Amino acid sequence: MKEVFINIERCTACKSCEIACSVEHSRSKDLFTAISEYPLPIRRVHVEKALSFSYPVKCMHCSDAPCMAVCPTGAMYRDEEIGSVHVNKERCMGCWMCAMVCPFGAITADPYMKIARKCDFCRKKVKEGGRPSCVEACPTDALSFGDVDDLTKRKRASAAETVAKAASMAKEEGRKVTPLDLLRIIGGI
Amino acid sequence: MAMKVLDKASQFLVNKAEDMGISIGINRLEAQTPQCGFGQLGSCCRMCYMGPCRIDPFGEGATTGVCGASVDTIVCRNLLREEIGGAASHVGHARHVVLSFKKMLEGKASGYKITDRDKLMEVASGLGIKADGKSDNEIASEVVDKALEDLSRQDDKPMNWIKLRAPKKEIDMWRELGILVSNAHNEIEEGMHRTSMGNDADPTNLLLACLRIGLVDGYAGLHMATDFHDIMFGTPKPRMIEANMGVLEKDKVNIAMHGHNPVLSEKILEWAGKLESEAKEAGATGINVVGVCCTGNELTMRRGVPMAGHNLQSELILLTGAVDAMVVDMQCIWPSTTKIAECFDTKIITTESFVKMSGATHIAFETEHADDAAKKVVKMAVEAFKARKGKEVSIPKEKSVGLIGFSVEAILDVLKKVNPSYPLKPVIDNIVNGNIYGAVGFAGCPSIKLRDTSMTEIMTKELLKNNVLIVTTGCTAHICAQAGFMDTAATNKYCGDGLKSVLTALGEAAGLDGPLPPVWHMGSCVDNSRIATLLGALANKLDVKISQLPVAGSAPELVQEKAISIGTWLLALGLLVHIAPSPRILGSSLATKVLTQDIEKLTGGKAYVELDPIKAAAGMMAHIAQKRAALGI
Numbered sequence: 082m083k084e085v086f087i088n089i090e091r092c093t094a095c096k097s098c099e100i101a102c103s104v105e106h107s108r109s110k111d112l113f114t115a116i117s118e119y120p121l122p123i124r125r126v127h128v129e130k131a132l133s134f135s136y137p138v139k140c141m142h143c144s145d146a147p148c149m150a151v152c153p154t155g156a157m158y159r160d161e162e163i164g165s166v167h168v169n170k171e172r173c174m175g176c177w178m179c180a181m182v183c184p185f186g187a188i189t190a191d192p193y194m195k196i197a198r199k200c201d202f203c204r205k206k207v208k209e210g211g212r213p214s215c216v217e218a219c220p221t222d223a224l225s226f227g228d229v230d231d232l233t234k235r236k237r238a239s240a241a242e243t244v245a246k247a248a249s250m251a252k253e254e255g256r257k258v259t260p261l262d263l264l265r266i267i268g269g270i
Numbered sequence: 271m272a273m274k275v276l277d278k279a280s281q282f283l284v285n286k287a288e289d290m291g292i293s294i295g296i297n298r299l300e301a302q303t304p305q306c307g308f309g310q311l312g313s314c315c316r317m318c319y320m321g322p323c324r325i326d327p328f329g330e331g332a333t334t335g336v337c338g339a340s341v342d343t344i345v346c347r348n349l350l351r352e353e354i355g356g357a358a359s360h361v362g363h364a365r366h367v368v369l370s371f372k373k374m375l376e377g378k379a380s381g382y383k384i385t386d387r388d389k390l391m392e393v394a395s396g397l398g399i400k401a402d403g404k405s406d407n408e409i410a411s412e413v414v415d416k417a418l419e420d421l422s423r424q425d426d427k428p429m430n431w432i433k434l435r436a437p438k439k440e441i442d443m444w445r446e447l448g449i450l451v452s453n454a455h456n457e458i459e460e461g462m463h464r465t466s467m468g469n470d471a472d473p474t475n476l477l478l479a480c481l482r483i484g485l486v487d488g489y490a491g492l493h494m495a496t497d498f499h500d501i502m503f504g505t506p507k508p509r510m511i512e513a514n515m516g517v518l519e520k521d522k523v524n525i526a527m528h529g530h531n532p533v534l535s536e537k538i539l540e541w542a543g544k545l546e547s548e549a550k551e552a553g554a555t556g557i558n559v560v561g562v563c564c565t566g567n568e569l570t571m572r573r574g575v576p577m578a579g580h581n582l583q584s585e586l587i588l589l590t591g592a593v594d595a596m597v598v599d600m601q602c603i604w605p606s607t608t609k610i611a612e613c614f615d616t617k618i619i620t621t622e623s624f625v626k627m628s629g630a631t632h633i634a635f636e637t638e639h640a641d642d643a644a645k646k647v648v649k650m651a652v653e654a655f656k657a658r659k660g661k662e663v664s665i666p667k668e669k670s671v672g673l674i675g676f677s678v679e680a681i682l683d684v685l686k687k688v689n690p691s692y693p694l695k696p697v698i699d700n701i702v703n704g705n706i707y708g709a710v711g712f713a714g715c716p717s718i719k720l721r722d723t724s725m726t727e728i729m730t731k732e733l734l735k736n737n738v739l740i741v742t743t744g745c746t747a748h749i750c751a752q753a754g755f756m757d758t759a760a761t762n763k764y765c766g767d768g769l770k771s772v773l774t775a776l777g778e779a780a781g782l783d784g785p786l787p788p789v790w791h792m793g794s795c796v797d798n799s800r801i802a803t804l805l806g807a808l809a810n811k812l813d814v815k816i817s818q819l820p821v822a823g824s825a826p827e828l829v830q831e832k833a834i835s836i837g838t839w840l841l842a843l844g845l846l847v848h849i850a851p852s853p854r855i856l857g858s859s860l861a862t863k864v865l866t867q868d869i870e871k872l873t874g875g876k877a878y879v880e881l882d883p884i885k886a887a888a889g890m891m892a893h894i895a896q897k898r899a900a901l902g903i
Contacts, residue, residue, distance in 0.1 A: 096324065096331075100307030103328045112307050113856050116327040124330065218304050 082164040083207070085216055086232045087137060091223035094128055094135035101218030102126045105203060120193045125200040126215050137215065137224060140187040140200035142166050148179035148188060148199075156197070165202035173197050243267055274722035277752065279515045279666035283586040286664050292610060294585055295718050311857030312345040318467035327857055339471060345858035346476035347465040349834070352854070353483040354461045356835030359601055360491025360796060361421070361454045363530055366600075367498040368417045370533045370637040374502075375411050381537060381640035384410060385504040389679075393497050396434045410501070417498070420490050426452045431489040431497075435799070437806040439815045440843060447872060449482045449842070454490035457482055473860050481873075484838030492799040492836070499568065499796075500677070503532050506571035506793065508675040508684075508780070513751035515583060516669030517576035518592045522558040523549045523655040525648065527575075528584055529599035530794065532568040534621055534635050535561070537644040538597055539573060545648045552652050553659050562587060563602050564794035567747055571675050571793050580748035581829070582716040585610050592663035595651035599635070600625050602715075602830065615658040619647055672756025673782075674791035676741070678803045684786070687779040694811050696776075701820065702903050705768035707737040708820035708894035711792075711801045712746040713836060717827030719851060725883050726826045727753045730764075732887035734788050737766035738894065741804075744795035746826065755789035764788060798836055802843060817844025817874025820897040822890045824848035826883070837877070841865070844874030846893045848886055852879040 100112070107115035107122035115122055126139040142165045149157040149166060156172035157179055159165070168179075173196040180188040180197065191198040203213040211217075216226040225232065247266040256262060274296055275281060287294045308314040313325040315335050323335035325344060334340055339347075373379035384390055384406055390413065394401060399412045420429045428450045432441060444450045451457050461483055464470040470479070500506075518524050525542060527535040542557040549557045560578035561569040569575035579587050581602050587593055588610045595617045596607060603620075608629030611618045620626050621635035621643070631650070635643045685693035700706045710733055712726060726749045730740055734755075742750050754760055761773045765788045777785035792800045801823075809816045823840045825833045828849050837847045855861040870876040878893075880886035 095306065096308070097304070097306060099331075100327070101304065104307070112310060112327075113852060116311070116856065117859070121328050124328065220306075 082229060083227060084142070084229050084232065085139070085202075085213060086225050086227070086236075087139075088223050088225070089131075089134050089136050091221045092128070092135045092137060093221055093223070094130070095220065096128050097218040097220060098126050098137050098215035098224060099124050099128055101214040102200075105214035123189070123191055123198050125187070125189070125198060138185055138187060139215065140166065140183075140202075141185060142200070142202060147182040147184070151178045151182050153178065160202075160204060163202060163204065163207055165204060165207075166199070167201055167204070168197050168199060170194065170196050276722055277668075277724075279668035279752075280583060280586055280721075282666045283515070283589040283664065286589050287586075290589075290613065292589065292613060293606075294589075294610070295582065295604070295606070298606075299718050308857075310854060312348045312854030312861075313341050313857030315339060315344040315347070317347065317465065325857065337467065340473075342473040342858040342860040343471045343476070345855055345861045346473040346480075347470075349853065349855055349861065350461055350465050350476055350480050350483065352831045353480050353487075353835045353838055354458055355831035356833070357454070357483045357487040357491055358458055359832050360487050360495065360835065361458070363600065363796060364417075364491050364495040364498070365421060366531060367495055367502070367533055368414060371410070371498055371502055372414045372418075373637050375407050375414065379637040379640060381644075382502055382533075382637070385502055386500050389497070389500045389505050393434065393501065397430055413501075417494055420494070421453060421455050423453050424456075428452060429454070429485075429489055431494050432485065435489060435493040435803065435806070437810055437816065439809070440806075443815070443844075443873065444485065444842065447478070447481070449478060449485060451482050451485050454486045457486045473858065474864070477861065477864055477869075480838050481842045483835055484840075484842045487832075487835035488799070488802065488839035488842070492796045492839075493802070495796040496793070496799040499532055503536050503568075504572050505679050506675040506677040507680050508673055509574045511570050511574050511577060511672055511674050511751070512669050513577040513672055513748065513756075514669040515579050515587050515590065515666045517558075517560050517578050518587070518590055518663075518665045519555075519558045520592060520663050520665060521555045523552070523554045523556070523651050524593050524595075525557065525559045525651045526562050526578055526587060526593050526596045527559060527565050527569060528562040528596055529603060529625075530564045530568075530601045530796070531599045532565065532572070533637060533640075534597070534599045534644075535565040535569050536572075537635075537640045538647055539569060539575060541641070541644040541648045545645065545652070548649065549652050549655065552656050554652070554655050557648070557651070562596070563748075564744055564796070565599065567744065567791075567794040567797070571677070571791070571797075576669075577748055577751050580716045580745035580752075582718055582721060582745075583748075588614065588616055590663055590665050591615075591658070591661065592665050594654040594658060595619055595647065597621065597647055597651075598625065598630075601832070603627070615654050615661070617650055617654045619650065621647075668752075670752055670754045670757060672751045672754075672791065673758055673787050674747075674751070674756055676790040676792050676800075678800050678807070681790070681804065684776055684780045687781075688776070694808060696772075698808070698811065700768075700772045703768075704903070705737065705772045706739050707766075707768065707891075708822070708898070709739045709741065710821065710890055711798070711823045712740060712742040712750070712826060713744050713795060713798050713801075713823065714825035714833040715745045715827055715829035716749055717829055717851065720827045720881070723883065725850060725881075726750065727755075728883035729824070729826055729887045730755055730789060732884060733890065734760075734764040734769065735766055736887075736891055737769040738891070739769060740789040741792050741801055742789055743792050743797050743801065747791045747793075750789045751791065756787045756791055758782065758784045758787050761785040761788045795832060795836070798840075802840075805843070814901070815844055815874060818897060818901060820894040820901070820903075822846040822848060822893055824886070824890065826850055826886070828853070841869060841875040841877065842873055846876055846878055846890065848878045848880060848890055850879060850881045850886065852881075853877070
């Protein structure tokens with residue numbers, strides 16, 4: 082199963098993902114045309130400020146999705162092929178239970194249709210072998226797309242590299258390398 | 271992996287870059303894609319440090335900047351800054367030429383002279399300078415003073431070059447609109463002042479300022495530069511030339527001139543001729559000076575130097591490995607060229623103190639010592655050839671021929687052979703009877719975003735088929751020459767019957783074997799002035815405004831800020847200005863509406879954005895049809 086991974090350290094708050102998401106969910110799929118459509122397209126990713134960071138908040142397509150569990154009409158459903166969570170707009174009655182239980186605040190209200198709107202994982206593109214639009218638009222790879230195993234493997238490799246660098250730095254400085262020293266070096270303390 | 275497929279010669283070198291693992295513009299564009307939506311819409315403001323502020327085009331986020339600036343204010347301020355960038359380039363270019371000319375008159379730049387005395391006298395008399403009893407140098411000095419006055423006067427009187435070159439009806443219109451500018455430098459300064467934090471926030475007032483900068487560009491930039499170029503180096507006359515990268519020669523010292531200013535390129539050409547024997551001693555068969563970008567246009571128009579390539583080919587031509595020196599002055603010089611040159615024996619030589627690049631050799635080119643510097647540059651190219659001699663090169667086979675050199679003076683000379691007393695009559699008659707349905711001027715750059723769609727070529731073919739005469743300048747002229755549109759054979763191949771008959775008759779009158787070509791090369795990007803002069807003369811003869819003529823302008827592949835300021839000047843003149851891709855105005859519905867619709871009520875001109883070449887040609891045809899109907903023809 083492929084997932085979108087978010088690396089908060091790389092997000093520069095450029096909002097390219099937001100724009101790309103709006104365009105992807107427009108009728109024309111073209112920026113210059115999309116900005117004058119009625120109704121305007123609704124984005125499903127929101128770049129939020131957090132301490133000194135920014136973070137693109139979106140649906141994580143949870144494996145045990147609370148939105149699916151609480152939906153009284155069964156509108157929330159999973160596409161088993163790619164593991165993504167979707168809203169059946171025929172069934173949604175706009176009770177916002179899903180929005181209340183979503184730990185990320187990733188479900189918003191569509192003011193025109195009065196139903197729940199959320200990331201649809203760019204389902205068509207992904208099924209055709211593509212990447213979600215937000216990932217395509219991200220200039221810094223703060224958003225990346227791949228198999229969970231690959232993504233976590235990459236993260237482990239990067240963590241290992243950080244520790245190794247810290248260890249070699251400590252060694253060069255002739256310090257004794259204890260786990261505590263390492264943490265201090267990594268943390269820049 | 272390059273996705274875009276270009277013309278044969280370019281593609282050959284794109285493939286070579288890929289084989290060698292050299293990054294070129296196409297790769298760098300891919301790495302930049304998708305590009306920032308706020309940037310494309312013009313709705314990002316970086317004018318102060320409370321920002322950067324971005325306005326959400328989808329209405330979910332911020333609707334104003336921190337200072338309260340609306341998206342209309344932000345877009346119009348950004349547009350005005352682009353205009354200023356363009357106008358500053360053209361005015362800077364013109365000022366450089368005027369000052370070089372002034373030094374020559376003062377006896378400080380012996381490498382230059384008055385070449386076209388007739389043009390000097392025409393300009394002087396247009397400026398109201400009395401010739402009686404004065405020497406040429408005295409008259410020329412007064413012309414220089416008039417030019418410098420346009421960069422220094424503080425009395426708010428209209429610029430001398432506007433009075434010299436703009437038609438009276440248009441001057442009256444601009445006076446009424448309150449945009450009749452006086453001093454180019456003041457306008458550029460005020461424009462920067464106007465757009466800095468806490469100044470003009472009225473989008474309409476900002477757009478009027480854009481029109482002012484358009485006039486600065488047109489008269490203190492383009493017209494002034496063309497006039498002084500012609501006086502110093504001669505007014506172009508028709509001649510046959512070769513175009514495309516196939517003009518490089520393996521066994522010669524190849525010097526590619528790139529940039530804009532003939533003050534440099536003319537001298538290099540002269541010394542290439544004088545130092546031919548040194549090249550032969552080095553084992554070359556001679557020196558081959560070729561032109562890239564607009565200085566290439568200047569050289570080809572006056573000296574018949576081969577047109578090696580447009581701006582987008584400035585890095586491709588280096589991949590041939592056959593360029594011994596690329597000598598640059600100002601504008602449109604990509605920093606990537608030095609990186610590519612490193613892979614070969616090519617020297618990149620910068621010459622302007624304000625245009626330097628790491629990895630390039632800098633030889634300061636001061637007009638006082640022009641001959642010394644030019645000699646040094648040519649000798650350096652010969653040295654580079656020695657290092658290259660015997661090595662494999664990859665010169666594309668493709669080259670085309672063209673008849674170029676269509677200055678207004680040259681066009682009138684041809685027309686005088688048909689009707690000596692009223693030269694414009696044959697043109698007017700044929701416009702009236704529909705043989706010439708209209709005319710379109712193509713200007714500007716090759717866009718890396720549109721080049722693979724053959725935007726310019728398809729539009730040209732479409733318009734020629736419909737009997738629309740094409741005039742062109744700048745890098746678009748390189749595109750047209752490479753496509754064969756300046757070959758006299760193109761007339762029978764591409765034109766509708768009406769246009770074919772006119773060009774054939776003119777070709778016969780000019781003493782050619784065949785017709786005139788259907789696309790007329792009128793010069794470099796500053797020579798858009800020539801197009802305006804021709805339109806002004808036509809409008810004057812017919813006693814109409816330029817906006818009433820069945821004509822249009824197009825920057826089919828927008829790249830440079832200069833195209834924005836030229837385009838705005840054409841809007842002020844009352845032309846339909848087609849442009850692709852869209853200028854960064856779409857974030858503001860007000861700016862978009864004013865520039866594409868409302869402005870027509872003020873000047874008669876309007877902007878027209880269309881990226882599909884067939885639709886764009888159709889849109890221009892519709893505009894021309896409307897103008898014809900209004901004239902009752």
